[in-house]
Amino acid sequence: MNLTEKRNIPISLPMTGIEEWEATKEPLMSGWITSGPKVREFEKIFAERHQVKHALAVTSATTALHLALVALGIGPGDEVIVPAFTWVSTANVVLYCGAKVVFADVDPVTFNIDPVDLKKRITSKTKAIIPVHLFGLCADMDEIKKIAGAIPLVEDGACAAGAGYKGVPAGALGTIGCFSFHPRKSITTGEGGMITTNDDRLADLMGMLRNHGASISEEQRHHGPRPYILPDFNLMGFNYRMTDLQGAVGVVQLKKLDQYIDEREIWAAYYKKELASVEWLRTPSFGKDYKHGWQSFACFVDESKAPFSRNEIMEKLQEMGISTRPGTHAVHMLNFYKETYQIKASDFPGAQAANDYSMAIPLHNRMSSEDFEYVVAAIKAL
Numbered sequence: 370m371n372l373t374e375k376r377n378i379p380i381s382l383p384m385t386g387i388e389e390w391e392a393t394k395e396p397l398m399s400g401w402i403t404s405g406p407k408v409r410e411f412e413k414i415f416a417e418r419h420q421v422k423h424a425l426a427v428t429s430a431t432t433a434l435h436l437a438l439v440a441l442g443i444g445p446g447d448e449v450i451v452p453a454f455t456w457v458s459t460a461n462v463v464l465y466c467g468a469k470v471v472f473a474d475v476d477p478v479t480f481n482i483d484p485v486d487l488k489k490r491i492t493s494k495t496k497a498i499i500p501v502h503l504f505g506l507c508a509d510m511d512e513i514k515k516i517a518g519a520i521p522l523v524e525d526g527a528c529a530a531g532a533g534y535k536g537v538p539a540g541a542l543g544t545i546g547c548f549s550f551h552p553r554k555s556i557t558t559g560e561g562g563m564i565t566t567n568d569d570r571l572a573d574l575m576g577m578l579r580n581h582g583a584s585i586s587e588e589q590r591h592h593g594p595r596p597y598i599l600p601d602f603n604l605m606g607f608n609y610r611m612t613d614l615q616g617a618v619g620v621v622q623l624k625k626l627d628q629y630i631d632e633r634e635i636w637a638a639y640y641k642k643e644l645a646s647v648e649w650l651r652t653p654s655f656g657k658d659y660k661h662g663w664q665s666f667a668c669f670v671d672e673s674k675a676p677f678s679r680n681e682i683m684e685k686l687q688e689m690g691i692s693t694r695p696g697t698h699a700v701h702m703l704n705f706y707k708e709t710y711q712i713k714a715s716d717f718p719g720a721q722a723a724n725d726y727s728m729a730i731p732l733h734n735r736m737s738s739e740d741f742e743y744v745v746a747a748i749k750a751l
C-alpha cells in the first residue's frame with residue numbers, strides 16, 4: 370500500500386443518495402409532511418425487523434429515552450442507573466425528569482456496563498436502568514436482567530439498529546428500546562429516533578406523550594369523521610413527532626440496514642485480522658452470543674506498548690488523512706456532571722480508561738477497499 374499518496378477518510382459518512390431524495394417527493398407533493406403514512410410505514414418495518422410489537426418514531430434517541438423515562442413514571446426522588454461511558458444524553462434524560470443519575474462503571478474491553486459494578490449501585494430508589502449497546506455491541510442483557518429483577522430496563526440502542534444478543538434483536542431485550550438516526554449512526558433520517566416495546570400500555574402512553582399528550586394522532590383526527598373536533602388532552606406531553614419527510618427516508622434506509630451491517634462486518638473482520646499484529650492496539654472482541662451492529666470500530670490503545678500516546682496517534686493519523694475519534698466520553702468526567710455530583714475521574718476506572726484510551730477508526734459503507742488497506746498500512750507504519 371502506497372502511503373505517500375495521501376487519502377482523506379472521514380470517521381463516518383451517511384449512505385444517503387438519490388433513492389432517499391426521491392422518497393421525500395411523495396410527502397412534499399401530497400402536502401402531508403408531519404407524522405403520517407410514511408412514519409407509520411417506517412414504524413411497521415422497524416418493528417418487524419427488531420421483532421417487537423410496537424415501534425414509535427420520534428425526533429432523536431435523546432427524546433426517545435426521555436419519553437421512555439416519563440412513561441415509566443420516573444420523577445424527583447428516583448434514581449436511574451446509567452453507564453459512566455456513553456453519550457451525554459443517556460444521563461441528561463434522567464435529569465429532564467428531575468431524577469438522580471447514578472453512574473455504573475463499564476468494562477473497558479466491551480465498553481459496556483459492568484454487571485458486577487451495576488449490582489452495587491442498586492438501591493431502594495432505583496426505578497430504571499439504562500444499559501447502553503455502545504458502538505453496536507449489545508450489553509450483557511441476561512446478566513443485567515438477573516441483577517435488575519423487576520426494575521425496568523431501557524435499552525439505549527442509539528448505535529444498535531440491527532444488532533442482536535442470543536438471537537434476539539436490540540430493542541426487544543428490555544422493557545423499552547431507544548434508537549437514533551443521527552447521521553453518525555448506521556442508518557439515518559438526518560435527526561430522528563425510534564422507541565420499541567412489547568408493552569401495549571407503554572406504547573399507548575408514549576404515543577400520546579410524543580404528540581402533546583393528545584388522545585388521538587393528528588392523522589387520525591384529520592381523516593376521521595369529525596376533523597374539526599380537537600381531541601382531549603389527558604396528559605402533559607411533548608412535541609417529539611418525526612416528520613413524514615424523515616419517515617420516507619427511514620423506509621429507504623431501513624431496507625438497506627442489513628446489507629450495510631454485512632458489509633461492515635466483513636471489513637471489521639479484515640481490520641481484526643490485519644491489525645492483530647499491532648500489539649499496542651486492541652480491536653473489538655466479544656463472544657458468539659453477540660451480533661455486532663458495527664456503528665463504530667472502537668479500539669483500545671495500550672499506551673504501555675504504543676510508540677506514542679493515544680492523542681499523538683490520533684494526530685499522526687489525522688496528518689495522514691485518517692479521521693479517528695475517542696470512542697465516546699466518560700460522562701462523569703464532563704464538567705457539568707463532575708460539579709453536579711462531585712465525582713472524581715478515578716471513581717469509575719473502567720470509564721476513565723475508556724475515555725482516555727479508546728480510539729474509533731473509520732468504518733463505514735462509503736469506504737473503498739483501498740481506504741481500508743490505507744488505514745491498516747498507516748497504523749502499522751506508526
Ligand SMILES: *Cc1c(COP(=O)(O)O)cnc(C)c1O
Nearest residue numbers: 429430431456527528549550551
Ligand atoms: C448517538 C447517541 C445518543 C443520542 O442520539 P440522538 O439521536 O443524537 O439524540 C444517545 N446514546 C448513545 C449511546 C448514542 O451513541
